[in-house]
Amino acid sequence: MSTSIETRYASSPLEAKSWDTAQAREALHIPSLFEPGQVKLVYSHYDRFITGGAMPAQQPLPLETVDPLKAEYFLERRELGIINTGGAGTVTVDGEVFELDFKEALYIGRGKKEVVFASKNAASPALFYINSTPAHMTYPTRRVTRKEADVVVLGGQETSNHRTINKLLVNSVLPTCQLQMGMTELKPGNTWNTMPAHTHDRRMEVYFYFEVPQGQAVCHFWGQPQETRHIWMQNNQAVISPPWSIHSGAGTSNYTFIWGMAGENLDYGDMDHCAIPDLR
Numbered sequence: 001m002s003t004s005i006e007t008r009y010a011s012s013p014l015e016a017k018s019w020d021t022a023q024a025r026e027a028l029h030i031p032s033l034f035e036p037g038q039v040k041l042v043y044s045h046y047d048r049f050i051t052g053g054a055m056p057a058q059q060p061l062p063l064e065t066v067d068p069l070k071a072e073y074f075l076e077r078r079e080l081g082i083i084n085t086g087g088a089g090t091v092t093v094d095g096e097v098f099e100l101d102f103k104e105a106l107y108i109g110r111g112k113k114e115v116v117f118a119s120k121n122a123a124s125p126a127l128f129y130i131n132s133t134p135a136h137m138t139y140p141t142r143r144v145t146r147k148e149a150d151v152v153v154l155g156g157q158e159t160s161n162h163r164t165i166n167k168l169l170v171n172s173v174l175p176t177c178q179l180q181m182g183m184t185e186l187k188p189g190n191t192w193n194t195m196p197a198h199t200h201d202r203r204m205e206v207y208f209y210f211e212v213p214q215g216q217a218v219c220h221f222w223g224q225p226q227e228t229r230h231i232w233m234q235n236n237q238a239v240i241s242p243p244w245s246i247h248s249g250a251g252t253s254n255y256t257f258i259w260g261m262a263g264e265n266l267d268y269g270d271m272d273h274c275a276i277p278d279l280r
């Protein structure tokens with residue numbers, strides 16, 4: 001069996017208030033997603049969002065169904081988004097081959113039976129970062145390259161948050177049931193993502209931090225805006241953001257992260273912003 005899955009239950013702001021560092025990490029932090037020849041999955045009870053990593057080595061690696069889904073195949077009642085954060089690779093969907101280079105995305109609609117990951121070169125393996133959510137209908141499977149992204153440049157050098165938001169799997173690019181995914185790249189010398197911070201109580205979110213240079217780290221802020229906490233993130237780690245939580249980070253260098261969301265609606269802009277002086 002090359003697939004593993006771990007369950008994370010949903011928690012309330014009240015219980016989160018009393019967590020120490022280890023408890024917060026156990027609930028929200030995803031320390032390891034990529035192991036050669038493995039598909040590693042984390043099932044969150046927030047919007048039944050699955051976060052995962054697939055790292056095919058010498059052999060192609062199938063996306064197998066897992067017991068918690070009680071489904072004959074993984075995408076029986078789900079949709080899937082993939083962004084490649086490693087070397088060139090392919091994803092084969094019911095026999096159709098999609099080439100995914102670094103930072104390219106693939107949306108796979110509900111009902112596809114066979115998904116197989118492969119690396120072009122095992123010496124520089126593909127690292128497929130995965131998000132999956134329940135789906136009520138089937139939308140077309142489609143690759144989205146960086147050129148096809150909906151790009152927004154936000155922030156500025158003087159506030160240390162100059163960054164490019166690449167909306168990849170969002171409703172301005174293609175239709176999905178509830179999944180939204182994209183990638184935000186900080187410009188050199190900038191440290192803050194998602195500042196001013198926000199919440200969106202109708203959608204949960206997961207952040208995956210990568211391109212964090214050796215010896216550096218990102219401090220991820222979470223919690224209700226007036227009750228914040230932090231989790232230190234290493235390269236290639238993810239963190240679950242409950243719908244009631246801010247999700248913002250400051251790195252000891254610039255870095256890149258993938259955001260994935262699911263829940264009530266597909267309106268990227270429906271955030272409740274938190275004024276910076278009001279944060280506690």
Ligand SMILES: O=C[C@H](O)[C@@H](O)CC(=O)C(=O)O
Pocket residue numbers: 163165182183184193194195200205247259268271
């Ligand atoms: O709800 C939107 C998500 O939190 C991210 O897209 C925000 C982000 O990438 C950023 O501001 O840097």
Ligand SMILES: [Zn+2]
Pocket residue numbers: 198199200205247271
């Ligand atoms: Zn957000």
